[in-house]
Amino acid sequence: ASAPSSSTVENGEPSSPVEPSDGASVVDVNPPRGTRDFPPEDMRLRTWLFDQFREVSRVMAFEEVDFPVLESEALFIRKAGEEITQQLYNFEDKGGRRVVLRPEITPSLARLVIKQGKSVSLPLKWFTIGQCWRYERMTRGRRREHYQWNMDIFGMPKVRAESELLQAIILLFERLGITSSDVGIRVSSRKVLQAVLNMYSIPEHLFTEVCVIVDKLGKLTREEIEKKLVTIGLSSEAVLGIIEVLSLKSLPKLEEVLGSDVEAVADLKKLFSFAEQYGYADWICFDASVVRGLAYYTGIVFEAFDRDGKLRAICGGGRYDRLLSTFGSEDIPACGFGFGDAVIVELLKEKGLLPDLSRQIDDIVFPLDEELEGPACSVASSLRRQGRSVDLVEDKRLKWVFKHAERINAGRLILVGKSEWERGMVRVKILSTREEFEVKAGELQ
């Protein structure tokens, strides 16, 4: 169905549907701007992708959790100028409460951990797959919703938690047929930036803002970044020092600049040594420019990228040891990642790795005339109770049924005919071999 032929557009939102000449109003059958429908073919791909997320979560011994898409706005009010908080899909509900369609999952995870309090034993490893929202001016024509797979570990202060999360991401890529030649994971730590700020005696309260600004490296020009850093009060000497360290892509060089006793260097060296033991060292690389754009990261951060450089980050995450105290609770060390459902599909298309997910049905049951509709129901019911997927077809010509069988890749066609049924039999046609035989209706499997 097409969108209304002409409608005024305010802020990228179409106005009410156009009134056709005959007066009947035609609803706009498109979903709201920036959102997607999932018709069967798209839903099969999404279900397949989410099944991969779930299977990796299972082998990593994570437990599934879930939350409302609707959350209190208070959970996402942060002052660091992040894009994610400037695009909140927020509104006031009929009870006057300030609420949002959540833009990310981590604050909900933190909320639940706080709510569960002492009843959860640490470390806990939780995952979820959930829709996240942003209110983006439609001028940029970007999506307003996507689904994110999140895996988070609470109560594991050492970098083995990050190395566990990296294994999960890499297991997912491997399951999809993606190799370390297609994708890499840039790893760094915000403690690198912290060490640099300390070298220039930059006050601690500027740390988060600096992170959010330098995360835009690659999106904004170097001049724009430098200007923003100077604007928040950094000296041009400090700005140059930051840019210089963030351009490092060698851990030994970082160690030369910062020294071996800096926590950032120790953490990263341990992480890279664990990577050798896990067997995924060829997937990861140190890159000091990785800071990620979320205000609450405090340590190791990472993001997966396509080595051809055609796509946006595939997934990203990091350590956030002080998020809970921003909600007034006692801190619990934590780290996690978010893995969106859109960029990965673009990458699979690029690499020709989309799986064949055509519809598969075990049996079509078809009564050859109207008085056999009842017996056809009982045949279909018996097969379904055995776990076979059965499409019970009626009121169609046999020619259509054969075409339909091809369309839905049915394995067998079970014909319920008068003469056979009177002998307690049905006719079975194996569609791949054209083999045809009679079977006792009561013994059909």
Ligand SMILES: Nc1ccc(Br)nc1
């Ligand atoms: N945070 C967020 C939400 C929705 C989309 Br689409 N992208 C990012």
